[in-house]
Amino acid sequence: MKKTPYSWDASLIVGINLLIIIVLIGLLAPWISPHDPLKVNLSNRFVFPSWTYPFGTDHLGRCILSRIIYGIRISVAFAFLIMIVTFIISLPIGLITGYWRARANHFFMRLIDGTLAIPDIVLTIAIVGMLGPGFLNMMIAIILVRWASYVRFIRSLVLKICEEDYILSARMSGNTHARIMRRYILPVTFSPLVIFGALDMGKIVLLMAGLSFLGLGAQPPTPEWGAMLRDATAYFQIAPHMMVFPGVAILLFVLACQLISDRFKKLNAADLKEV
Amino acid sequence: MILFCLKRMVQLILVIFLVSTLTFLLLRLAPGDPAYILLTAHDVPVSEDALTALQKELGLSESLGSQYIQWIKGVVTWQFGASYVSKEPVIEELLRRVPATLELAMSGLAVAVIITLIIGISTAIYANGWLDMTGRLMALLGSSIPSFWLGFLLIYFFSVQNGWLPSMGRGTLQHLILPATTLGLGMGTIYARLLRTSMLEMLNQPFIKAAKARGLSNRRILVFHVFKHAFLPVMTLLGTSFASMLGGSIIVESIFSWPGLGKYIVESINMRDYPVIQGYVIFTSFLFVSIHIVVDMIYALLDPRLRVH
Numbered sequence: 215m216k217k218t219p220y221s222w223d224a225s226l227i228v229g230i231n232l233l234i235i236i237v238l239i240g241l242l243a244p245w246i247s248p249h250d251p252l253k254v255n256l257s258n259r260f261v262f263p264s265w266t267y268p269f270g271t272d273h274l275g276r277c278i279l280s281r282i283i284y285g286i287r288i289s290v291a292f293a294f295l296i297m298i299v300t301f302i303i304s305l306p307i308g309l310i311t312g313y314w315r316a317r318a319n320h321f322f323m324r325l326i327d328g329t330l331a332i333p334d335i336v337l338t339i340a341i342v343g344m345l346g347p348g349f350l351n352m353m354i355a356i357i358l359v360r361w362a363s364y365v366r367f368i369r370s371l372v373l374k375i376c377e378e379d380y381i382l383s384a385r386m387s388g389n390t391h392a393r394i395m396r397r398y399i400l401p402v403t404f405s406p407l408v409i410f411g412a413l414d415m416g417k418i419v420l421l422m423a424g425l426s427f428l429g430l431g432a433q434p435p436t437p438e439w440g441a442m443l444r445d446a447t448a449y450f451q452i453a454p455h456m457m458v459f460p461g462v463a464i465l466l467f468v469l470a471c472q473l474i475s476d477r478f479k480k481l482n483a484a485d486l487k488e489v
Numbered sequence: 490m491i492l493f494c495l496k497r498m499v500q501l502i503l504v505i506f507l508v509s510t511l512t513f514l515l516l517r518l519a520p521g522d523p524a525y526i527l528l529t530a531h532d533v534p535v536s537e538d539a540l541t542a543l544q545k546e547l548g549l550s551e552s553l554g555s556q557y558i559q560w561i562k563g564v565v566t567w568q569f570g571a572s573y574v575s576k577e578p579v580i581e582e583l584l585r586r587v588p589a590t591l592e593l594a595m596s597g598l599a600v601a602v603i604i605t606l607i608i609g610i611s612t613a614i615y616a617n618g619w620l621d622m623t624g625r626l627m628a629l630l631g632s633s634i635p636s637f638w639l640g641f642l643l644i645y646f647f648s649v650q651n652g653w654l655p656s657m658g659r660g661t662l663q664h665l666i667l668p669a670t671t672l673g674l675g676m677g678t679i680y681a682r683l684l685r686t687s688m689l690e691m692l693n694q695p696f697i698k699a700a701k702a703r704g705l706s707n708r709r710i711l712v713f714h715v716f717k718h719a720f721l722p723v724m725t726l727l728g729t730s731f732a733s734m735l736g737g738s739i740i741v742e743s744i745f746s747w748p749g750l751g752k753y754i755v756e757s758i759n760m761r762d763y764p765v766i767q768g769y770v771i772f773t774s775f776l777f778v779s780i781h782i783v784v785d786m787i788y789a790l791l792d793p794r795l796r797v798h
């Protein structure tokens with residue numbers, strides 16, 4: 215079976231463009247959104263999509279389009295923040311455990327493997343449950359849960375790089391371990407990590423939306439997509455547009471992340487298998 | 490093999506120990522006094538006496554170390570205390586809800602398998618045609634669609650608009666269709682893609698060439714010769730994905746008011762029912778790690794090369 219390289223590139227281009235458009239809309243939110251996302255107008259409840267309200271209004275008469283546009287800022291910005299913090303935590307751990315393959319190290323990975331057997335959503339919900347519902351606690355929970363898979367991925371990358379001959383020659387020419395890690399291993403991990411991060415942004419946004427949907431994350435009146443869907447649950451029989459548009463927004467963002475990482479997924483899967 | 494099993498048991502114990510320690514620390518680190526939160530959650534005006542009485546009852550006045558030992562003792566004997574809301578032992582409350590969740594996860598898996606078979610085989614037969622492109626698109630959508638949104642769309646079309654299927658509760662087969670589809674659809678489309686690729690890769694094998702040489706039609710070869718071998722790797726993946734079905738059921742249960750573990754934990758969190766939350770964490774961790782280990786052991790039984798580790 216031959217895969218035309220063209221089709222892969224096409225999905226990458228579509229994904230990147232989609233992501234750029236979404237981020238741009240989010241950045242330009244104050245100029246683009248037709249209304250104030252938080253302005254309550256009770257005489258205008260459940261308006262169906264029209265010229266003044268392209269996506270209609272919700273149960274408090276707020277403009278759904280404006281809320282979705284401001285929602286980009288919340289979902290994307292905080293997903294990015296979560297991802298960066300998780301990288302900061304897991305990069306040194308992954309590097310060190312990948313570089314020194316000691317016995318304790320093996321033990322540590324077994325522990326991580328074991329915790330990874332528990333689905334993200336279960337652990338996140340449990341941690342939020344203990345800390346109490348709220349946006350900050352949700353972020354903490356996601357970081358606490360996601361770091362293990364980051365470590366696993368980074369470690370698998372490092373293990374692979376360490377087999378290369380140039381690492382051996384770097385060692386033979388008298389570099390210290392710290393220097394090898396910094397100068398010879400870290401730069402090589404960069405591009406796979408970007409791809410991994412792109413895919414994970416989608417996952418984090420989905421997780422955040424799911425938790426907010428359950429009422430454990432973003433609280434009203436925050437215009438977060440999952441929280442908007444939660445509002446829609448009570449009214450979607452009379453106002454289906456309340457449910458449709460936030461869902462499309464989540465779908466498009468996650469789809470963009472998927473498309474970008476699609477091209478590299480095979481590589482990632484092969485890497486993960488070797489651990 | 491015995492050594493392998495022993496190692497896995499040690500792993501299970503270690504993970505449970507880690508999780509229970511984390512649970513203990515998180516609840517103690519969480520802002521606010523648990524006794525105070527508990528009292529305010531019940532809408533009782535908080536008096537100084539009631540607070541100290543409850544602190545004593547929960548063992549909060551003791552040192553952190555002895556509290557921790559108490560908690561670990563509870564984990565070992567599966568005593569998580571009584572639910573604040575129903576006053577019944579947490580472990581009984583949890584066990585009572587397990588069958589519903591298992592039923593949902595199994596049906597979700599069944600839906601995923603059916604979709605995998607139908608889409609996987611048909612896209613492999615018509616590889617690179619329009620059907621194949623549709624399959625690819627569906628896999629992309631299937632991996633990006635939020636389950637809570639999909640559940641809503643299904644409810645809207647099948648319950649609200651047409652009234653064909655019930656949208657909430659558990660009981661008959663009709664009640665099961667929508668939640669199981671919500672749970673299994675996305676995974677089914679993704680595995681269909683894997684099955685297709687696995688089948689097409691198999692086409693280069695010598696035994697396929699032999700079948701071709703005997704003059705069998707392409708379709709016949711794919712369905713009767715290739716499928717058998719190509720399905721095995723996908724099947725093993727489905728085994729591991731049972732855990733993610735169980736995880737995904739939390740959200741699906743909440744949408745469809747399915748009386749299982751997931752709906753219960755979300756309700757308990759909203760009521761601040763801490764013993765239930767603690768019990769749930771330990772119980773489900775045990776469940777998931779056990780599933781992981783059992784799957785591992787089955788692989789090791791099937792493939793001796795894996796036993797080395």
